[in-house]
Amino acid sequence: xxxxxxxxxxxxxxxxxxxxxxxxxxxxxxxxxxxxxxxxxxxxxxxxxxxxxxxxxxxxxxxxxxxxxxxxxxxxxxxxxxxxxxxxxxxxxxxxxxxxxxxxxxxxxxxxxxxxxxxxxxxxxxxxxxxxxxxxxxxxxxxxxxxxxxxxxxxxxxxxxxxxxxxxxxxxxxxxxxxxxxxxxxxxxxxxxxxxxxxxxxxxxxxxxxxxxxxxxxxxxxxxxxxxxxxxxxxxxxxxxxxxxxxxxxxxxxx
Amino acid sequence: xxxxxxxxxxxxxxxxxxxxxxxxxxxxxxxxxxxxxxxxxxxxxxxxxxxxxxxxxxxxxxxxxxxxxxxxxxxxxxxxxxxxxxxxxxxxxxxxxxxxxxxxxxxxxxxxxxxxxxxxxxxxxxxxxxxxxxxxxxxxxxxxxxxxxxxxxxxxxxxxxxxxxxxxxxxxxxxxxxxxxxxxxxxxxxxxxxxxxxxxxxxxxxxxxxxxxxxxxxxxxxxxxxxxxxxxxxxxxxxxxxxxxxxxxxxxxxxxxxx
Numbered sequence: 001x002x003x004x005x006x007x008x009x010x011x012x013x014x015x016x017x018x019x020x021x022x023x024x025x026x027x028x029x030x031x032x033x034x035x036x037x038x039x040x041x042x043x044x045x046x047x048x049x050x051x052x053x054x055x056x057x058x059x060x061x062x063x064x065x066x067x068x069x070x071x072x073x074x075x076x077x078x079x080x081x082x083x084x085x086x087x088x089x090x091x092x093x094x095x096x097x098x099x100x101x102x103x104x105x106x107x108x109x110x111x112x113x114x115x116x117x118x119x120x121x122x123x124x125x126x127x128x129x130x131x132x133x134x135x136x137x138x139x140x141x142x143x144x145x146x147x148x149x150x151x152x153x154x155x156x157x158x159x160x161x162x163x164x165x166x167x168x169x170x171x172x173x174x175x176x177x178x179x180x181x182x183x184x185x186x187x188x189x190x191x192x193x194x195x196x197x198x199x200x201x202x203x204x205x206x207x208x209x210x211x212x213x214x215x216x217x218x219x220x221x222x223x224x225x226x227x228x229x230x231x232x233x234x235x236x237x238x239x240x241x242x243x244x245x246x247x248x249x250x251x252x253x254x255x
Numbered sequence: 256x257x258x259x260x261x262x263x264x265x266x267x268x269x270x271x272x273x274x275x276x277x278x279x280x281x282x283x284x285x286x287x288x289x290x291x292x293x294x295x296x297x298x299x300x301x302x303x304x305x306x307x308x309x310x311x312x313x314x315x316x317x318x319x320x321x322x323x324x325x326x327x328x329x330x331x332x333x334x335x336x337x338x339x340x341x342x343x344x345x346x347x348x349x350x351x352x353x354x355x356x357x358x359x360x361x362x363x364x365x366x367x368x369x370x371x372x373x374x375x376x377x378x379x380x381x382x383x384x385x386x387x388x389x390x391x392x393x394x395x396x397x398x399x400x401x402x403x404x405x406x407x408x409x410x411x412x413x414x415x416x417x418x419x420x421x422x423x424x425x426x427x428x429x430x431x432x433x434x435x436x437x438x439x440x441x442x443x444x445x446x447x448x449x450x451x452x453x454x455x456x457x458x459x460x461x462x463x464x465x466x467x468x469x470x471x472x473x474x475x476x477x478x479x480x481x482x483x484x485x486x487x488x489x490x491x492x493x494x495x496x497x498x499x500x501x502x503x504x505x506x507x508x509x510x511x512x513x514x
Contacts, residue, residue: 081511
């Protein structure tokens with residue numbers, strides 16, 4: 001049984017000035033006395049504040065909020081990329097993070113040679129890699145191009161390959177950010193089918209998207225974030241309604 | 256602390272990941288060249304022959320004796336210094352990946368070490384052929400190179416676990432390390448011979464790099480490494496292991512924000 005428990009999780013991160021990245025400047029600051037220019041090296045950004053939520057098997061959570069509201073940060077914490085500054089986070093189950101494009105596709109290698117490494121990054125087993133090597137060439141419909149270097153691919157072909165790789169294995173917890181593009185139109189149907197199948201095979205899905213229609217069709221819960229705070233979480237129609245109304249009226253929520 | 260040890264332990268469970276990354280690195284480095292990996296080795300061989308022709312006379316040794324000394328030294332120094340230099344950039348070079356998936360630092364360190372072991376073996380083949388041409392005959396002591404290389408490999412791995420996070424946080428440390436290595440190259444008996452008595456003995460005895468190089472060079476020259484060589488490098492390795500646990504415990508959770 002997959003489960004996600006967040007208890008008063010906060011995350012803040014330092015943004016370093018150019019000088020903050022330098023050992024010399026850091027040492028100099030210590031020598032000079034940090035009272036003089038405290039905080040010159042970095043600025044703390046509070047990306048999430050005191051977020052608590054529980055998700056259980058069967059939950060499909062959609063995240064709404066303006067840019068910079070903390071949706072992506074939450075996904076990165078759940079993915080284990082970043083770690084909470086304060087609070088407790090516990091996740092049961094295998095997490096599959098599809099939130100960034102840097103999955104390790106090497107454009108100098110052929111499509112086929114690019115199957116294994118991205119999957120290994122996601123923690124695939126030997127059996128899963130073998131299955132993907134059988135399945136990905138067919139699914140992408142790239143034909144003989146699967147044995148050509150990826151740098152010879154069109155944008156659409158690259159998107160197909162990336163999509164096929166990301167959906168080649170399943171986890172208990174699926175984290176999805178906007179980017180999962182599907183390439184050209186004739187591929188769209190197959191991609192939608194595959195995504196649906198993948199979602200139904202996954203116990204918990206957390207999805208950040210600006211498409212409220214997509215969210216209404218998939219999610220059973222929606223969480224509204226604003227400036228790093230969880231404003232409200234609950235029934236999709238209700239929360240999306242509140243969020244859209246607030247956007248239109250320019251109302252500032254108080255958490 | 257537990258997290259740091261788990262990170263290091265992941266190097267075993269996820270060996271396929273770093274092995275694959277290292278193989279791709281090697282392929283990228285040598286793609287579209289005919290004799291690929293051997294170009295760099297051949298250029299090293301040229302350097303060594305040229306220097307041996309001149310410096311053999313300067314140090315009053317036979318050409319063959321000095322050639323073996325110098326090429327063994329170059330070979331091992333290349334291995335050690337590349338691992339140290341690239342140990343600084345294991346996290347920086349993987350920035351794209353680290354933004355997408357959580358990867359243990361140990362996997363990235365092992366990728367770098369594996370890549371350099373392969374390059375070292377390429378170089379070793381060319382250097383072996385070179386000294387064979389000039390009449391070099393190995394002794395039974397040559398077998399000591401095996402534990403020596405294993406120890407140096409472990410050294411490179413644990414040093415990368417320390418340097419990787421530090422150089423990610425403080426980007427100028429990479430340059431500092433590069434300059435220090437440059438200095439160390441001249442202070443260490445690689446071009447000059449340690450037994451000539453013209454350089455203060457402290458440069459040799461208290462030089463970690465000398466002991467590291469001797470572990471492999473002495474067997475090539477026909478002698479077993481000394482007990483002191485083993486003790487210094489072995490002791491250094493324990494210190495490094497402790498440091499790597501401390502570094503990872505302190506830095507592990509901040510890596511994403513340092514990218």
